[in-house]
Amino acid sequence: MRNARTPSAPRHSRVLIIGSGPAGYTAAIYASRSALDPVLIEGPQPGGQLTITTDVENWPGDASVQGPDLMARMSDHARHVGAQIISDYIVEVDLSKRPFEATGDMGDRYTADSLIIATGANARWLGLASETRYRGRGVSACATCDGYFFRDKACAVVGGGNTAVEDALHLANFASDVYLIHRRDTLRADKTNQARLFAHPKIKTIWNAEVAEVLGDGGKVTGIQLNHPVTGEQSTLTVDGLFVAIGHDPATSLFKDKLAMDQEGYILVTPGSTATSVPGVFAAGDVQDKHFRQAVVSAGMGCMAALEAERYLIDKDAAAALAEDVRPAAASSDVVHHAA
Structure with a gap:
């Protein structure tokens, strides 16, 4: 960890995305197009595993593309539609309060009304x-x-x-x-x-x-x-x-004991959804997918997570507005009693 500096006021966003790669960048694109002004924290390896992949020949629309080039295009696309992409590494999260809070490597704090986790997974290697x-x-x-x-x-x-x-x-x-x-x-x-x-x-x-x-x-x-x-x-x-082929390790240690996970550390989500055990927190890509581990699947999950975050925020705002509308107009001591 780098030397921390005096933290400034938290940066707040409607949607905070932790992790880049196909899931994170796609979530940023869709959240931006929904006018949610997302903030994406790139993490220690901007672009994820595809940045160490050479030829990619199964990305729809590209007969062949270099992995780093594909990730650079996704990042540029997310910025183009308005996403704020920050070079930082999240070292702590607090999911017990609203808004959610995340702390970066240098002490910067980020708060958000909804959170998308796209931190990916890492292949185990032989170590040679x-x-x-x-x-x-x-x-x-x-x-x-x-x-x-x-x-x-x-x-x-x-x-x-x-x-x-x-x-x-x-x-x-x-x-x-x-x-x-x-x-x-x-x-x-x-x-x-x-x-x-x-x-x-x-x-x-x-x-x-x-x-x-x-x-x-x-x-x-x-x-x-x-x-x-x-x-x-x-x-x-x-x-x-x-x-x-000796396994993968999901990058989920940050969320241990804060979200439901399986025995291998993959985040558990509602079937057919990216919703986690904490309302307002969504997981996309290899953090929850142990079967396919494909860029196109991760991108699809990033889209799902952004759309589900949007729906969560709409419902949350509607509930808050309803609560405001039904508040008592006056306390009982202010009620005027008329003689019969």
Whole structure:
């Protein structure tokens, strides 16, 4: 945390959006077009996970676009329609009072009548320097996003849960060969997925193995080095791509014990909605979506959250106006009594 400065008066908005990326920027666009004058706090990684993605070929309307360019366009769009975008990082929120209050890294305070959470999630990585070096050049954490680039090539998937198995099955639609690498001798994935995996002619499972190094020619992945702890041996596997599928961590620690979450830390919402357990607080994108994790899905949720925030504020204003209208015109001591 940076050195805090003397805080100024809170900046108030009708809608405060915490987090950027497709969900946050889309929410800002829709809230702006509804004349709600939203404030968006970008967070530690403006633009989210797509800023570390190269080619995006599944964004509707773009045959191919660079991830950072797509996020820059969304940010520009949000600013164009009137959203205030602030470079800050929220370190504390208070959802117990109205208006809601959030505190930034330097001590700046933000209050709002409604709140949209779009802080996203982060893929878990293996922690190898070579993995980082080749990220976006053969190493990926999203088979749905990048599988198409590996048509007729060999790929490896690391993991043992449903995500890893589903990624392997998805990649088998494109790749010539798929290797599922798991550090144990049994999978955690459900039996139906396992049956599909083991029956697929393109997929081979490598048991009791760990990825020790990602190999490459400086420009792209050429293979991986495996450790086999049971035997103590090492081996090299020639592949063009490595997909890491060992889970994601939603960026929701800020809201722990303040919103209802599942055991993995994903924010729980009303089915078919972005509404959380606290009225006026909405969650969009990967903070509540553990299944799809796609930019277009997050953008759709950002739209939903903005529209639901607008409806919440309309209802809130209407209730306040009604309460004002029905207040007693005078106290009982002021009533004039007429003689019969």
